[in-house]
Amino acid sequence: MSELIAFLEPDKAVIARRPEIIADLAGLVPGSCLITEERELVPFDTDAFVSYRRMPLAVVLPETTAQVAAVLKYCNDNAISVVPRGAGTSLSGGAIPQEDAIVIGVSKMNRIIEVDFPNRAAVVQAGVTNISISQAVDADGFFYAPDPSSQLACTIGGNIGMNSGGAHCLKYGVTTNNLLGVKMVMFDGSVVDIGGKALDSAGYDLLGLICGSEGQLGIVTEATVRLIAKPEGTRPVLFGFESSVSAGACVTDIIGAGIIPVAIEFMDKPAIEICEAFAKAGYPMDVDALLIVEVEGSDAEMDAMLERIIEIARRHNVKTIRESQSATEAALIWKGRKSAFGATGRIADYICMDGTVPLGQLSHVLAKTSEIIDHYGLRVANVFHAGDGNMHPLILFDANDPEESRKAELAGNDILKLCVDAGGCLTGEHGVGIEKRDLMRHQYAEVDLVQQMRVRAAFDPKWILNPSKVFPLEGRCGGLAEPGDAGPDHGKAAA
Amino acid sequence: MSELIAFLEPDKAVIARRPEIIADLAGLVPGSCLITEERELVPFDTDAFVSYRRMPLAVVLPETTAQVAAVLKYCNDNAISVVPRGAGTSLSGGAIPQEDAIVIGVSKMNRIIEVDFPNRAAVVQAGVTNISISQAVDADGFFYAPDPSSQLACTIGGNIGMNSGGAHCLKYGVTTNNLLGVKMVMFDGSVVDIGGKALDSAGYDLLGLICGSEGQLGIVTEATVRLIAKPEGTRPVLFGFESSVSAGACVTDIIGAGIIPVAIEFMDKPAIEICEAFAKAGYPMDVDALLIVEVEGSDAEMDAMLERIIEIARRHNVKTIRESQSATEAALIWKGRKSAFGATGRIADYICMDGTVPLGQLSHVLAKTSEIIDHYGLRVANVFHAGDGNMHPLILFDANDPEESRKAELAGNDILKLCVDAGGCLTGEHGVGIEKRDLMRHQYAEVDLVQQMRVRAAFDPKWILNPSKVFPLEGRCGGLAEPGDAGPDHGKAAA
Numbered sequence: 001m002s003e004l005i006a007f008l009e010p011d012k013a014v015i016a017r018r019p020e021i022i023a024d025l026a027g028l029v030p031g032s033c034l035i036t037e038e039r040e041l042v043p044f045d046t047d048a049f050v051s052y053r054r055m056p057l058a059v060v061l062p063e064t065t066a067q068v069a070a071v072l073k074y075c076n077d078n079a080i081s082v083v084p085r086g087a088g089t090s091l092s093g094g095a096i097p098q099e100d101a102i103v104i105g106v107s108k109m110n111r112i113i114e115v116d117f118p119n120r121a122a123v124v125q126a127g128v129t130n131i132s133i134s135q136a137v138d139a140d141g142f143f144y145a146p147d148p149s150s151q152l153a154c155t156i157g158g159n160i161g162m163n164s165g166g167a168h169c170l171k172y173g174v175t176t177n178n179l180l181g182v183k184m185v186m187f188d189g190s191v192v193d194i195g196g197k198a199l200d201s202a203g204y205d206l207l208g209l210i211c212g213s214e215g216q217l218g219i220v221t222e223a224t225v226r227l228i229a230k231p232e233g234t235r236p237v238l239f240g241f242e243s244s245v246s247a248g249a250c251v252t253d254i255i256g257a258g259i260i261p262v263a264i265e266f267m268d269k270p271a272i273e274i275c276e277a278f279a280k281a282g283y284p285m286d287v288d289a290l291l292i293v294e295v296e297g298s299d300a301e302m303d304a305m306l307e308r309i310i311e312i313a314r315r316h317n318v319k320t321i322r323e324s325q326s327a328t329e330a331a332l333i334w335k336g337r338k339s340a341f342g343a344t345g346r347i348a349d350y351i352c353m354d355g356t357v358p359l360g361q362l363s364h365v366l367a368k369t370s371e372i373i374d375h376y377g378l379r380v381a382n383v384f385h386a387g388d389g390n391m392h393p394l395i396l397f398d399a400n401d402p403e404e405s406r407k408a409e410l411a412g413n414d415i416l417k418l419c420v421d422a423g424g425c426l427t428g429e430h431g432v433g434i435e436k437r438d439l440m441r442h443q444y445a446e447v448d449l450v451q452q453m454r455v456r457a458a459f460d461p462k463w464i465l466n467p468s469k470v471f472p473l474e475g476r477c478g479g480l481a482e483p484g485d486a487g488p489d490h491g492k493a494a495a
Numbered sequence: 496m497s498e499l500i501a502f503l504e505p506d507k508a509v510i511a512r513r514p515e516i517i518a519d520l521a522g523l524v525p526g527s528c529l530i531t532e533e534r535e536l537v538p539f540d541t542d543a544f545v546s547y548r549r550m551p552l553a554v555v556l557p558e559t560t561a562q563v564a565a566v567l568k569y570c571n572d573n574a575i576s577v578v579p580r581g582a583g584t585s586l587s588g589g590a591i592p593q594e595d596a597i598v599i600g601v602s603k604m605n606r607i608i609e610v611d612f613p614n615r616a617a618v619v620q621a622g623v624t625n626i627s628i629s630q631a632v633d634a635d636g637f638f639y640a641p642d643p644s645s646q647l648a649c650t651i652g653g654n655i656g657m658n659s660g661g662a663h664c665l666k667y668g669v670t671t672n673n674l675l676g677v678k679m680v681m682f683d684g685s686v687v688d689i690g691g692k693a694l695d696s697a698g699y700d701l702l703g704l705i706c707g708s709e710g711q712l713g714i715v716t717e718a719t720v721r722l723i724a725k726p727e728g729t730r731p732v733l734f735g736f737e738s739s740v741s742a743g744a745c746v747t748d749i750i751g752a753g754i755i756p757v758a759i760e761f762m763d764k765p766a767i768e769i770c771e772a773f774a775k776a777g778y779p780m781d782v783d784a785l786l787i788v789e790v791e792g793s794d795a796e797m798d799a800m801l802e803r804i805i806e807i808a809r810r811h812n813v814k815t816i817r818e819s820q821s822a823t824e825a826a827l828i829w830k831g832r833k834s835a836f837g838a839t840g841r842i843a844d845y846i847c848m849d850g851t852v853p854l855g856q857l858s859h860v861l862a863k864t865s866e867i868i869d870h871y872g873l874r875v876a877n878v879f880h881a882g883d884g885n886m887h888p889l890i891l892f893d894a895n896d897p898e899e900s901r902k903a904e905l906a907g908n909d910i911l912k913l914c915v916d917a918g919g920c921l922t923g924e925h926g927v928g929i930e931k932r933d934l935m936r937h938q939y940a941e942v943d944l945v946q947q948m949r950v951r952a953a954f955d956p957k958w959i960l961n962p963s964k965v966f967p968l969e970g971r972c973g974g975l976a977e978p979g980d981a982g983p984d985h986g987k988a989a990a
Binding site for chain 1: 555671681699712724792795885949
């Protein structure tokens with residue numbers, strides 16, 4: 001892969017002090033929590049955005065909030081960069097370290113602390129996997145709603161960092177809509193509790209701000225999340241269309257009618273072929289676009305909602321309608337969709353874009369995406385959360401061909417700019433990370449970016465937390481070289 | 496009313512420059528937008544928290560975002576305090592001005608700019624009333640969910656400032672859960688657009704931060720809000736209980752079973768009597784506590800949900816169950832509840848508390864509230880959003896009796912501390928304002944408050960925006976006397 005994206009220049013003075021820093025860290029956490037051997041550091045040199053790799057200076061996997069606090073305070077006191085990490089499933093490079101940085105991973109903090117049904121809440125450590133929360137309350141008839149494709153592996157801490165979504169977020173919202181509180185370690189090692197089980201908070205809503213802040217405002221060590229009662233039943237239904245335009249228009253009309261199914265997933269022809277070959281989900285092969293619409297509730301409720309949806313689909317000349325007739329068939333339909341990334345990875349290298357668009361723009365953006373891909377002579381498969389307008393074009397390429405790799409990155413950038421120009425946004429659920437960092441100026445005016453950087457500086461005055469991410473490297477206010485000098489007035493000067 | 500709460504000392508130098516300032520403002524907005532005559536300023540000297548009154552230096556009612564920007568920039572350049580105002584319905588004194596402050600009211604910016612059903616969104620100016628959004632989309636089968644009791648008068652700008660709720664927020668959430676974007680004027684007159692119709696935002700979630708920030712981070716002039724399809728039908732049902740303890744335990748069990756009605760409202764004996772005398776809603780008079788549970792959907796859905804709720808209510812020895820049999824009867828049930836504040840105002844002066852508690856604590860907090868009220872020799876009526884744990888004890892007193900007034904304020908403080916001590920929070924939907932400002936130290940540790948003040952300083956370096964509110968006057972970082980000096984390090988020094 002070519003490297004279009006720059007990292008911050010590593011701090012040579014920090015790297016030179018590596019033995020001393022490792023000795024200091026060994027005084028802060030048990031030996032079993034500290035990784036310093038090169039061979040053992042390799043698994044931490046990238047995340048699921050595998051295009052870029054950087055070795056960290058060391059990895060710390062604390063077992064307690066107090067250990068996280070001790071390490072973060074040490075790093076801040078010594079102006080050493082920190083890269084927080086969950087399970088390393090970030091698709092935007094949010095957890096990729098660099099040579100002068102300490103990775104603080106929360107994977108050992110994987111305990112479910114409390115389940116509290118009257119308050120519809122679970123309190124968990126940041127390293128629990130997404131799926132394990134639902135598993136812990138399944139027998140009592142509850143679940144945790146956001147369901148990223150990586151839910152078997154990804155941690156709730158990472159989900160909070162990236163404000164992760166999933167196929168079922170159309171009805172239930174993304175992480176921020178299901179998060180009630182966090183325990184967070186601040187840059188100086190102080191520990192704050194934000195939000196909680198009770199409604200609302202006095203003062204500012206720092207919880208909303210923390211969610212999606214990509215590990216730059218502190219390190220979350222515990223989370224209180226919303227539990228939801230499982231519906232009586234669920235039923236995914238396949239709708240096949242003659243064109244992506246018809247399928248897109250159908251989605252717009254469903255939502256425009258005020259109907260909110262649990263999920264509306266979209267797959268174009270290449271995505272259908274790739275997923276069917278892998279999962280044998282029984283998808284219809286004679287259509288150009290497929291919607292998976294999932295409804296839930298009692299049989300009567302599902303029937304009533306489906307009746308309205310089918311009526312709308314008919315107006316868009318739907319070719320195939322197939323309701324799942326059993327739990328097995330329903331699971332198979334979802335297996336096909338959820339294996340899209342893995343199945344694509346078997347036939348080609350790919351990068352997955354994550355732009356969102358207002359719903360009326362779906363068909364336009366799909367058509368323009370095709371044009372962009374044709375321009376670069378590449379291939380694309382579209383499989384995404386259509387009800388939310390959250391596009392996921394998978395750009396296929398050969399990573400061994402540097403020129404094609406470069407073209408794939410350029411095409412991805414063009415597609416994200418297209419989403420922004422259509423009134424949308426660079427990212428729906430994968431975060432900015434390093435991948436979209438340099439596109440932030442396309443999304444935001446200088447005044448917007450400066451304001452976000454002012455907020456960042458109010459949480460991390462030395463800019464030690466995940467410093468290569470989110471904000472373009474040029475024109476940062478304050479910057480790493482001037483600790484504590486990134487306050488409001490400095491930000492203004494940078495504007 | 497006694498004055499337990501201090502305001503900031505007005506800036507005499509600013510007051511001395513009043514003629515000059517008024518002349519300057521007259522150059523920034525049309526004459527019809529500027530109020531300076533004492534007689535015309537009186538309506539702006541308080542809000543619905545009528546216990547405190549302060550005359551403003553002048554009132555500006557701009558007609559455009561550009562005018563708001565010009566006035567705010569002028570005030571910032573000249574270090575003049577600004578108090579943003581919607582309709583002045585704040586119950587926590589959030590819109591009470593002071594002698595050296597310019598009120599910027601958004602009431603003239605009351606246009607619905609766009610309705611966009613495919614994106615489930617309406618774009619409105621900040622001065623539209625809450626109810627007018629629902630009215631504008633009613634014929635198309637949609638509504639805007641948060642419904643404060645003051646919804647006929649209160650503005651969406653004020654709702655955003657206070658993160659307002661309402662009786663139906665149990666299912667649909669409060670303002671922050673229904674807000675998609677804002678246009679906001681910053682302290683320096685720059686205008687930023689935050690969020691929008693597309694899912695999520697790249698970078699930090701400033702939208703969540705703005706919502707509930709009580710006019711201290713900027714002045715919102717436009718909002719994009721979520722529209723929701725109206726349900727097929729709704730049905731409020733009355734459940735009468737022999738004691739508040741039984742009613743509270745019933746609420747806990749309903750929510751604990753994963754059932755989320757649209758609303759669960761609670762009224763104790765005094766509240767029932769006051770509301771029934773006023774509204775003739777047909778409430779049962781032989782019970783000690785009443786729940787209004789509203790379900791919605793098709794008849795079959797409502798029947799199914801009610802069956803489960805009734806089963807739980809029977810376990811708590813429910814005495815009376817009455818389903819509304821007609822739209823007229825349903826409206827009457829709600830009229831009784833929604834007139835609670837007005838009906839109480841007819842028989843006594845009152846202050847309304849707004850603490851929230853985790854659901855399991857409802858019965859405990861109700862019992863302790865009684866003890867506190869008895870201790871001060873006062874009376875209380877409890878009428879509140881029980882499903883959310885959002886308590887609203889109305890403390891009755893005689894405002895002409897200074898000693899009783901003082902006791903009412905002290906009792907209110909004790910009740911809010913009780914909510915915090917039970918794991919809850921000072922405010923569910925009314926905001927901190929000036930009313931709960933000095934209790935913030937009971938809710939938050941110093942490190943929490945300092946962090947919130949750091950964020951404030953990142954948006955308003957001179958602390959000109961609504962300065963007497965939210966944060967205790969003692970120990971503020973930077974403070975008004977040191978413009979621009981309230982950045983991160985300064986905040987740290989204050990800690």
